[in-house]
Amino acid sequence: MPLEPPDMYCAEQIFVPPTFPGILKQYTKAAIRTQPYDLLRWSAAYFRALANGERPLVKERLEYPQITTESGLSPGFLKVLIKQIGKEVSVKYCKLTEIWEGLCLDGEKLKEMLQLSGCQDENQVDWLVFIAVAAGHLNENLQQTMNMLCELLTEEPEGGCASIPMHVFRNLYQLLAEMDCPNIPGIGPRVPEDTKSAALTYLEEMASTHSGFILPRHTIHILCPPLY
Incomplete structure (x- = not known):
């Protein structure tokens, strides 16, 4: 008994949905x-x-x-x-x-x-x-983490100054600074109170000159006390 020939198609018989490409x-x-x-x-x-x-x-x-x-x-x-x-x-x-x-x-x-x-x-x-x-x-130290948070949470367009409200920066910095995570470099061991206080005092002053917003460049300024 002869086998049925396989189905043969030509380009005209194949329908491609218009949205597929x-x-x-x-x-x-x-x-x-x-x-x-x-x-x-x-x-x-x-x-x-x-x-x-x-x-x-x-x-x-x-x-x-x-x-x-x-x-x-x-x-x-x-x-x-x-x-x-x-x-x-x-x-x-x-x-x-x-x-x-x-x-x-x-x-x-x-x-x-x-x-x-x-x-x-x-x-x-x-x-x-x-x-x-x-x-x-995702970072190697707490300062890098805080700068990344500015870039992630800013309402500025990409390539802008990446500013965020100082109260948001302060809350997240205090939260991370209180953690004791030496095995996570981007958070690190608990930050001493005097270190944390000095950094926040300087950054609060900087934010007051920028309508209450903090910028990543403030944390890397030569006058900024270390964040950790």
Whole structure:
């Protein structure tokens, strides 16, 4: 009995949905910029977000050279988290976990950061505190961490002076300075009271001349007392 001939198609018989090339192009660009650790898991989160009319988990630009940390977190991924959640006072634990997993970051490191942030339950997370702790995992000392927080939390356009309100800077600095984390260089051991007081006195004075805002350049000025 002769076998049935295989189906043959010509170009005219193949229908390509008109939106397919654009979707594929944007996806390819997003994957190259984001460089996810698990392409399949990230792709599932990417298309799920698009299907739900939400912002996909995409970095603004390619980080090069690619930054490697135990958690998988990088400044680019931290910016994605902030873009997704905003700069709210708190965030639901389940939402943060969902985005973290969508970025294919390490779940155990998330638990450690949440514990260090003082998260007492799985309902709400103090978002700014978590950002500060996460930034501490990406820097070599407390001063670098505070400058990164200015860049992450500023309302200035990219390339601007990265100013933030002094009260926000003060609260986050005092929080991190009180922690005793010698194994996390970006936070470090507890800062002595006299060191902390001298730094804040100088920075408060600088902020008073800038409408109550602090700038990263203030912390690296030759006259600024050390932050740690």
